Amino acid sequence: MDLSLIIMQLLSGIALGAVLVITALGLTIVFGMLGVVNFAHGALFMIGAYAGLYLASLTGSFWWGLLLAPILIGVFGMLIEFVLIRRLYGRSIDDPLLLTFGLSYILVEGVRIVFGSDGIPFPTPPQLVGVLDLGIGFFPRYRLFVIVLVAVVLLVLWLTLEKTRVGLIVRAGARDPTIMQVLGVDIGRVWLAIFGLGVGLAALGGVLAGPMRSVNPEMGSLVLAEAFVVTVIGGLGSIVGAVVAGLMVGISISMVALFAPEMATIVMFALMAVVLLIRPQGLFGVRGRTA
Amino acid sequence: MPKSGSTPKITRRTALAGLSASAALLAMPRLGHAADETIRIGFPTPLTGPFAAEARDQVKCAELAVKLVNDKGGIAGRKVELLVRDDKLNAGEAATRTLELIEKDKVHAVVGALSSAVQLAVNEVTRARGVIYVSISQSDTINEAKDFSKYTFHEALNPHMTTAAVARQTLKKGMKVAHLAADYAYGHEMLRGFKRAQTAIGADNVGEILHPFGAADYSTFMPRLMSMRPDVLCISNFGRDQANAIKQAVDFGVKQQMKIVVPVILHNQRLAVGPDVFEGVVGGANYYWGLETQSKSASAFNAAFKAANSGAIPTDYGAYGYSGVGSLLAAMQAAGGTDTDKVIDALEKLQYDLTKGPQHYRKCDHQSVQSVLVLESKKKSAMANENDLFAILANDAGADDMLRSCSELGHAT
Numbered sequence: 001m002d003l004s005l006i007i008m009q010l011l012s013g014i015a016l017g018a019v020l021v022i023t024a025l026g027l028t029i030v031f032g033m034l035g036v037v038n039f040a041h042g043a044l045f046m047i048g049a050y051a052g053l054y055l056a057s058l059t060g061s062f063w064w065g066l067l068l069a070p071i072l073i074g075v076f077g078m079l080i081e082f083v084l085i086r087r088l089y090g091r092s093i094d095d096p097l098l099l100t101f102g103l104s105y106i107l108v109e110g111v112r113i114v115f116g117s118d119g120i121p122f123p124t125p126p127q128l129v130g131v132l133d134l135g136i137g138f139f140p141r142y143r144l145f146v147i148v149l150v151a152v153v154l155l156v157l158w159l160t161l162e163k164t165r166v167g168l169i170v171r172a173g174a175r176d177p178t179i180m181q182v183l184g185v186d187i188g189r190v191w192l193a194i195f196g197l198g199v200g201l202a203a204l205g206g207v208l209a210g211p212m213r214s215v216n217p218e219m220g221s222l223v224l225a226e227a228f229v230v231t232v233i234g235g236l237g238s239i240v241g242a243v244v245a246g247l248m249v250g251i252s253i254s255m256v257a258l259f260a261p262e263m264a265t266i267v268m269f270a271l272m273a274v275v276l277l278i279r280p281q282g283l284f285g286v287r288g289r290t291a
Numbered sequence: 292m293p294k295s296g297s298t299p300k301i302t303r304r305t306a307l308a309g310l311s312a313s314a315a316l317l318a319m320p321r322l323g324h325a326a327d328e329t330i331r332i333g334f335p336t337p338l339t340g341p342f343a344a345e346a347r348d349q350v351k352c353a354e355l356a357v358k359l360v361n362d363k364g365g366i367a368g369r370k371v372e373l374l375v376r377d378d379k380l381n382a383g384e385a386a387t388r389t390l391e392l393i394e395k396d397k398v399h400a401v402v403g404a405l406s407s408a409v410q411l412a413v414n415e416v417t418r419a420r421g422v423i424y425v426s427i428s429q430s431d432t433i434n435e436a437k438d439f440s441k442y443t444f445h446e447a448l449n450p451h452m453t454t455a456a457v458a459r460q461t462l463k464k465g466m467k468v469a470h471l472a473a474d475y476a477y478g479h480e481m482l483r484g485f486k487r488a489q490t491a492i493g494a495d496n497v498g499e500i501l502h503p504f505g506a507a508d509y510s511t512f513m514p515r516l517m518s519m520r521p522d523v524l525c526i527s528n529f530g531r532d533q534a535n536a537i538k539q540a541v542d543f544g545v546k547q548q549m550k551i552v553v554p555v556i557l558h559n560q561r562l563a564v565g566p567d568v569f570e571g572v573v574g575g576a577n578y579y580w581g582l583e584t585q586s587k588s589a590s591a592f593n594a595a596f597k598a599a600n601s602g603a604i605p606t607d608y609g610a611y612g613y614s615g616v617g618s619l620l621a622a623m624q625a626a627g628g629t630d631t632d633k634v635i636d637a638l639e640k641l642q643y644d645l646t647k648g649p650q651h652y653r654k655c656d657h658q659s660v661q662s663v664l665v666l667e668s669k670k671k672s673a674m675a676n677e678n679d680l681f682a683i684l685a686n687d688a689g690a691d692d693m694l695r696s697c698s699e700l701g702h703a704t
Contacts, residue, residue: 222507
């Protein structure tokens with residue numbers, strides 16, 4: 001087996017991992033800061049793809065869809081937090097879990113009613129159609145774009161959390177919300193923004209995945225499972241964990257596909273089982289944290 | 292809106308009449324004779340899940356077949372009723388629903404199932420209960436002697452027929468062929484069919500990859516498939532897997548290097564990913580509405596479907612629903628009722644032409660002998676209208692020698 005094939009395979013793994021990272025990120029941030037296990041994350045990913053498609057056809061440009069859909073669905077996420085989830089803080093972790101689980105059914109059925117249960121084509125933006133000759137092989141331009149965009153989003157997110165005042169408040173709020181309130185920070189607004197961010201990231205993942213897969217109401221269910229696997233491997237609530245685990249899972253799937261293609265789906269679950277046995281809190285998780 | 296003066300009043304008399312009528316209705320199932328009045332056909336199909344689009348078309352067409360018979364006064368004066376159940380593409384669910392249809396709803400026959408595993412489960416139940424089952428799944432394991440019973444009929448095409456027809460149009464001696472197939476019965480059967488056809492033609496196999504069923508991402512298989520440098524890539528999977536696999540193969544520039552061929556090209560999946568992605572893809576089909584220029588039956592079927600579905604056109608898998616239920620009802624018509632042995636006898640003797648030309652069930656394994664279409668997906672600029680999806684490359688008339696022989700399937704000859 002020649003080296004160029006292995007490098008191409010690695011690249012497909014990184015592109016696959018990039019989408020996993022972006023979807024797992026929203027899930028892990030919401031859990032880490034709010035202690036909410038968002039089971040509607042997959043459905044919101046799907047809604048994001050539909051919103052992106054709708055906005056792209058409305059404005060005639062994929063780029064507007066890519067920019068506006070995460071914002072629009074992020075605001076929708078804030079609405080969900082404000083109207084529904086807010087009431088369940090302080091209760092057991094099962095309550096928001098069940099709420100979002102029910103919500104995911106409503107969202108999927110809603111899309112089926114409005115857009116039908118058939119798949120809808122989501123064309124690749126014309127600037128990114130086709131392949132790029134990397135010297136050792138051809139790789140789709142769009143997938144390279146996804147890798148770059150995800151890297152940029154991660155950088156912006158990291159800088160915001162680590163280097164700005166807002167980031168400081170968010171990190172402190174996750175550590176001890178009571179003290180923050182005593183210090184005069186309106187913690188409710190922070191939670192609102194965080195939930196919106198998590199949902200916006202899910203929607204961004206949906207728009208990015210759209211041109212690679214057919215868009216249909218069930219596209220989120222598989223993504224939810226993948227995002228959970230990545231989150232569990234990386235450690236619930238850990239942003240670094242989500243990034244490392246996402247890339248790890250993407251590359252593992254890709255490498256296994258080279259040698260035992262029929263095992264490609266199972267490998268991520270096997271990886272999760274091994275990590276849970278050796279390090280139950282996940283690679284970057286904090287032991288004993290149950291929200 | 293009714294005027295205030297004309298508001299209907301419920302009098303004591305009408306209330307009593309209504310009550311006794313509903314009481315009679317409740318008592319109905321207990322009266323053996325009354326229950327026999329309607330002919331009930333069970334129809335399990337995966338209304339939810341990745342094959343939902345195909346399943347919904349099946350239901351529409353099955354309903355049409357029932358309606359046309361009822362409009363003409365039913366069968367021996369009895370009305371026909373279709374009982375649709377969602378099998379959720381799950382063998383266990385399908386077995387439970389089928390058992391319920393037989394035991395609780397007392398259906399006279401079962402038609403349906405789309406996936407190979409589900410079809411096996413339905414066949415298991417109907418065979419044990421002695422109820423006729425007309426399968427409309429493309430897999431044909433139930434026609435092999437070990438799963439077959441006299442109650443088993445197979446209306447759909449089978450892997451051997453479609454792959455042979457597609458290979459005839461696309462493969463030549465000395466060509467290099469690679470395969471990407473779904474890792475379950477359907478993929479395995481199609482792969483076996485293609486390999487058999489390519490050996491007969493003299494094409495070379497350069498490699499095969501099995502992918503997990505229902506995968507959303509195929510990018511990880513593409514570098515290896517391209518490194519095999521084939522002339523033709525056969526993608527043997529179904530439903531959304533077909534759409535996703537072809538779309539991602541095209542993203543990787545596969546079409547610049549090789550031709551993409553599928554055993555069965557799906558109308559709904561072509562719609563789901565658009566003309567540019569499918570352009571030039573060749574695949575087999577049981578039916579395509581464009582056949583109406585060549586076939587009177589197709590034109591009549593299209594017209595009936597359009598009339599019942601506000602101008603929409605029937606799809607490939609829809610046509611299975613129509614011919615599966617239609618052939619069964621024609622046999623019941625000939626048998627003069629629902630007596631199982633008489634209907635089986637009638638089905639074996641039946642010569643029918645419902646959607647595309649003459650068909651009949653082969654005696655030894657009850658496989659429907661029928662024509663196979665080979666279609667090529669049209670370029671966007673070549674489409675006359677939004678329904679003009681495919682060009683018909685071939686329309687091979689049905690013949691017994693298209694099928695694997697009775698003895699190969701393990702039947703006594």
